[in-house]
């Protein structure tokens with residue numbers, strides 16, 4: 001985002017809306033620190049500027065800067081997934097494609113949050129740990145997948161180092177008997193992550209709407225706390241049969 005200094009009257013109304021404090025005063029006018037800006041669009045979307053001095057950065061859709069917007073602006077449509085959001089359409093639901101089978105679990109690693117974003121180097125720490133542990137079941141349509149230069153090492157494309165986003169999701173899908181291995185791998189790398197993150201474990205429910213006990217047993221025996229969460233598409237993603 002940029003602020004047109006010729007127009008800005010220095011009222012400061014836009015400052016509180018920036019989750020990264022990228023907007024600051026310089027000689028009584030506001031400016032955006034381009035390194036700190038995640039291109040989340042919040043300052044523009046709230047329409048608080050009395051003189052319309054806030055404008056989109058002219059090269060916002062140029063790679064790799066465009067990734068800031070795709071991962072940080074909830075209104076942006078990701079060029080790869082063609083949907084809004086950081087993951088695939090079914091990263092937290094399963095009723096449209098049924099892609100997570102009864103003997104499988106989906107694992108979504110959500111890194112960063114609004115106000116606590118992160119450098120993409122943190123994603124690389126996880127993709128490298130995943131590769132070292134032989135966990136190759138990363139969701140191919142997940143945006144992170146196309147950012148990996150070498151699947152055997154988990155290295156991201158070098159031009160992405162230094163890019164910052166508010167948050168990103170790595171999606172993995174494994175057989176249930178591999179869940180413990182994945183959780184241990186993530187726990188090991190967790191200490192090196194310079195941001196917040198949480199884990200989603202996605203599974204089909206059993207009759208009676210019960211979470212499979214074998215999945216809970218693994219989570220609890222790894223000393224992780226869990227809380228049940230349901231998210232469904234109301235069947236709107238699938239045609240009537």
Ligand code: SF4
Pocket residue numbers: 001017018019020021022023032036037038039040041042043044
């Ligand atoms: S686009 Fe977002 S991060 Fe950038 S200046 Fe505006 S509010 Fe701050």
Ligand code: SF4
Pocket residue numbers: 003007008009010011012013014015029030048049050051052053054
């Ligand atoms: S709201 Fe507009 S006029 Fe006020 S400081 Fe921000 S950019 Fe400048």
